[in-house]
Amino acid sequence: MALLEIENVVAGYGIGPDILTGLSLKIEPDRSYCIVGPNGAGKSTLLKAICGLVPPRRGRVTFEGADLAGLRTDEILRRGICFVPQDRSLFPDMTVTENIRMGGYILKDRRAVENRIDEVFGMFPILRDRKSQLAKTLSGGQQQMLLLGRALVLRPRVIMLDEPSLGLAPIVSKQIFDSMAELKRAGIAIIVVEQNARMGLKFSDWGCVLDLGKLVFEGPSQAVLSDPRIEELYLGRVRPRTGTDG
Amino acid sequence: MNQSIQLVILGLTLGGVFALMASGLTLIFGVMGIVNLAHAAFMVLAAFVAFWAFKYLGLDPILSIPFVMPIMFLVGVAVYRLLFARALADPHKRGVTVLVTFALALIVEGVLGYLFSNIYRSTRPSYASDAILVGPFYLPEAQFYATLLSIAILGGLWAFLQYTRTGYAIRATMHNRTAAEVVGVNVDRISMLVFGIGMALAGASGSMLSFLFSFYPSKHWEWVAILLSLVVLGGMGSLLGALIGALALSVIAAFVSAEFGPTWSPVTFYLALFVILLVRPQGLLGKKPEF
Numbered sequence: 444m445a446l447l448e449i450e451n452v453v454a455g456y457g458i459g460p461d462i463l464t465g466l467s468l469k470i471e472p473d474r475s476y477c478i479v480g481p482n483g484a485g486k487s488t489l490l491k492a493i494c495g496l497v498p499p500r501r502g503r504v505t506f507e508g509a510d511l512a513g514l515r516t517d518e519i520l521r522r523g524i525c526f527v528p529q530d531r532s533l534f535p536d537m538t539v540t541e542n543i544r545m546g547g548y549i550l551k552d553r554r555a556v557e558n559r560i561d562e563v564f565g566m567f568p569i570l571r572d573r574k575s576q577l578a579k580t581l582s583g584g585q586q587q588m589l590l591l592g593r594a595l596v597l598r599p600r601v602i603m604l605d606e607p608s609l610g611l612a613p614i615v616s617k618q619i620f621d622s623m624a625e626l627k628r629a630g631i632a633i634i635v636v637e638q639n640a641r642m643g644l645k646f647s648d649w650g651c652v653l654d655l656g657k658l659v660f661e662g663p664s665q666a667v668l669s670d671p672r673i674e675e676l677y678l679g680r681v682r683p684r685t686g687t688d689g
Numbered sequence: 690m691n692q693s694i695q696l697v698i699l700g701l702t703l704g705g706v707f708a709l710m711a712s713g714l715t716l717i718f719g720v721m722g723i724v725n726l727a728h729a730a731f732m733v734l735a736a737f738v739a740f741w742a743f744k745y746l747g748l749d750p751i752l753s754i755p756f757v758m759p760i761m762f763l764v765g766v767a768v769y770r771l772l773f774a775r776a777l778a779d780p781h782k783r784g785v786t787v788l789v790t791f792a793l794a795l796i797v798e799g800v801l802g803y804l805f806s807n808i809y810r811s812t813r814p815s816y817a818s819d820a821i822l823v824g825p826f827y828l829p830e831a832q833f834y835a836t837l838l839s840i841a842i843l844g845g846l847w848a849f850l851q852y853t854r855t856g857y858a859i860r861a862t863m864h865n866r867t868a869a870e871v872v873g874v875n876v877d878r879i880s881m882l883v884f885g886i887g888m889a890l891a892g893a894s895g896s897m898l899s900f901l902f903s904f905y906p907s908k909h910w911e912w913v914a915i916l917l918s919l920v921v922l923g924g925m926g927s928l929l930g931a932l933i934g935a936l937a938l939s940v941i942a943a944f945v946s947a948e949f950g951p952t953w954s955p956v957t958f959y960l961a962l963f964v965i966l967l968v969r970p971q972g973l974l975g976k977k978p979e980f
Contacts, residue, residue, distance in 0.1 A: 457779050496870065517873035532868035534861050545861050548854070549873035593872065 444508060445469035446632055447493065447524070447601060452502035453656075454492040461500065462488040464656035470601070475623065475633040477664060479640040480653035481676055486636040487529060489653070490603045494526035495519045506601075517549055523600035527590045529609060529636075535579035539570055539589060542578050546593035556596060563592040567622070584615035591622060602626060603634040608642060620646040640677070644668045652676065695826050696947055700940030702829060705836030706897050708935035709843060710912070711919040712928055713890035719863040719926025720883040721777055723786045727793035728891050729912035734797055735761060735895025736812075736904050737805060743812045743899075750812045750896045751834060757892040765888025768793070769881045777880060794909065801906035812899040835897040842893055843932065846886075850928070859883060863926055915955060918962035924975025933973060 447470035454463040463485045470476060478486045491497040493504055495516040504511045506522055516526075534542050543563055547556035564571035567588045573581065578589060587607055594602050604623070608616035616639075624646065627633050637643025644650045650667030652659045654676055660667070667673060714728045735757050739750040772789050776782040811817075816830040850856040861869040862879050870876050898904060898912075919938060923930025938961055946954035965972060 457781060494871075515875065516870050517875055520871075520873040526871055528867055528871055530867070532865050532871060534864040534868060536864055537860070541857075545857065545869075545872050548858065548861075 446472040446507060448503075448505045449489070449493065450503045450505070452489075452492055452499045452504060454488055454497050454499045454502075456488075456497060462656055463492060463499075465502065466653070466657055467502075468651060468658055468661070470632055470634065472600070472632050473627070473630060474649055475627045475647040476635065476649050476651060477640075477643040477647035478634065478636045478651050478653060479643060479667075479673070480659070484653040485656040486653055487605050488656075490526055490605055490634065490636060493519075493603065494524055496526070520597065520599075521549055523597070525594040525597055525599035525602045527594050527602065527604045527607065529605040531583075531586050531590065533578040533586055533589060533593075536577055538575050538577055539581070540574045542589055543570070543593050543596055546596035550597070559596045559598070563595050566595065566625070567592050582615075583611050584618060587611065587615075587619050588622065591619070591626075595626070599631060601632045601634065603636075605636045606638055607635065608637065608639055613642075616642060640673065641668065691825055692947070693944075696943045697940055698826055698828060699832070700943035701936060702832035702836045703901075703943070704936035704939035705839040705843075706832070706894060706901065707915070707919060707939050708932040709839035709890060709897070710894040711916045711923070711931040711935055712843060712846065713887035713894075714916050715920045715923065715926055715928060715931045716883055716890070717887040718920065719928075720859060721773070721786075721880050722783055723773060723777075723790065724917070725887065726787065726790040726913055727797060728790075728887070729909035729916060730794040730797035730801075731761065731764070731888055731891040732895035732898055732912060733904055733906060733909045734801060735892040736899035737801060737810075738892075739896040739899040740810055740812050743814065749814050750900050751814075751838065754838070754893050754896045757896050758889040761892030762885040762889040765885035766881055768888070769884035773884065774877060774881070778877070794913070798906050798909060805906065807905045807907060809903045809905055810899075811903040814900055817900050831900055835901055839894070839897065842890070843928075846890070847928065855879075855882070911955065915958045918958040921972055922961055922965050924972030927972065927974040930972055930974035 449466060449468040451465045451467055452463050453461050453465055455461045466485065466489060478489065480486055488497055492499050495511065495514055495518070499512070506524060511519055534545060537545070540560060543560050544556060547559060550556050564574065569585060570589060570592055573585065578586065581589060607619050611619065620642070623633050623635065633647070635643055635647060644664040644667055647664050649661065650664045651661040652667060652673065659676070660670070660672065662670070710732060714725055717723055717725050738757055739753045742748040742753045743750055772793070773786060776786050776789070816834065819830040821828040821830055821833065850860055858869065858874045858879050861872070861874055862876050866876055919934045920931055922938065923932070923934035938958055941961070942954040942957040945957045
């Protein structure tokens with residue numbers, strides 16, 4: 444059984460049009476996924492639909508066989524699905540430690556949270572060095588690490604990241620992807636949405652290509668990377684020539 | 690010199706109450722982005738409750754606070770559920786909420802005017818016109834008690850925000866609503882709670898308003914204008930900013946009032962509003978958009 448199953452999901456914002464138009468996808472455990480596709484393909488919306496921020500209008504999302512329909516974000520989080528949004532959504536005026544502590548907000552056992560904060564510091568020593576600094580004073584890469592650290596406090600089964608490399612220097616992005624690889628080794632399924640498809644696919648096991656709210660094709664990252672359809676999606680569709688055309 | 694110190698004392702003893710009045714407004718704005726124009730109308734409503742409780746039950750307006758606060762909390766929760774919960778869920782509708790609070794202010798004012806008519810009222814407990822003599826200085830008793838109590842309530846609020854799990858969640862929602870949602874804060878419940886707390890604070894300050902100032906149903910427009918200027922001065926959503934702004938401005942207002950006459954003292958607040966918007970639009974402790 445797949446860890447996470449998305450079946451025919453239709454979703455959109457407010458009274459707006461459907462962004463996801465019947466998307467189906469299976470996420471297996473112990474594998475890292477990279478979701479790629481042109482702007483407006485529905486990549487971010489897919490992540491938000493899974494974690495309950497944008498509840499699906501139709502279709503089903505099941506996690507370990509249980510339907511997530513009607514659950515709030517905090518309830519889905521409790522099951523072990525963690526979402527790291529695109530806009531560096533930290534608490535800017537809280538310290539690094541406070542930010543990580545907020546990651547464990549839904550846990551009742553305060554002592555366990557403090558222990559896990561220590562574990563996070565073990566994984567990202569740079570955060571320990573800056574634990575009393577306000578989050579807004581960190582560099583872009585450190586903020587991204589803090590976001591990862593904050594998600595890890597819950598020891599989630601799945602971490603979904605929306606464009607973690609956005610606005611980061613290539614060398615810093617590489618560090619972030621390296622830490623994600625480590626998380627995968629720790630048994631966490633990773634789903635990354637990346638605008639930089641080449642980079643995202645290079646660091647993940649499996650690639651999923653989205654367009655117009657649907658899954659177009661998927662496969663091992665290497666295969667996806669060399670698939671001609673990828674270029675077609677990013678550079679525009681190749682229209683069949685007809686006699687009357689230019 | 691002595692007169693200046695006296696004016697500072699007078700200013701500070703009103704400033705604490707102003708800070709309490711502004712705290713509910715700034716808290717609700719900080720968490721929900723709602724500019725609650727009805728805040729002062731609910732203060733006046735609470736002042737009427739205190740007035741009648743004093744007149745018919747002989748209940749001291751300060752002692753009425755423990756009853757008024759929970760009642761106003763429940764009123765706040767109901768108002769939030771009824772009027773704001775759905776609007777907040779849709780970011781496009783958030784702008785409409787200011788119209789809703791405007792309407793709410795008109796309704797509260799209308800009902801109060803219908804029930805109690807627009808005449809000046811004021812609660813007169815025994816300490817209302819007494820003063821304590823400290824050396825050469827007068828400490829107006831009513832203002833002194835009200836400010837002490839206001840600071841105590843604000844201190845309690847601060848400790849609640851700083852040290853409890855719910856307080857963490859409230860601050861987190863203020864800093865970044867999406868991030869709060871992502872770490873599992875039920876932002877809808879937090880908003881409801883904060884609306885209730887904001888109303889309870891309006892209730893407490895209304896009880897004090899009832900013996901510090903005279904009031905009538907449409908008096909709240911004057912108050913809400915002053916409170917908004919305090920909130921803008923301190924930085925929208927900043928509690929500490931509101932406290933500093935309130936203390937500073939009421940001291941300045943005391944000097945203006947002594948120099949040019951009491952009718953000019955409200956002008957202090959509006960002038961400060963203009964100045965702050967020109968030189969530091971984010972307010973003393975307000976946050977510039979950083980992320």
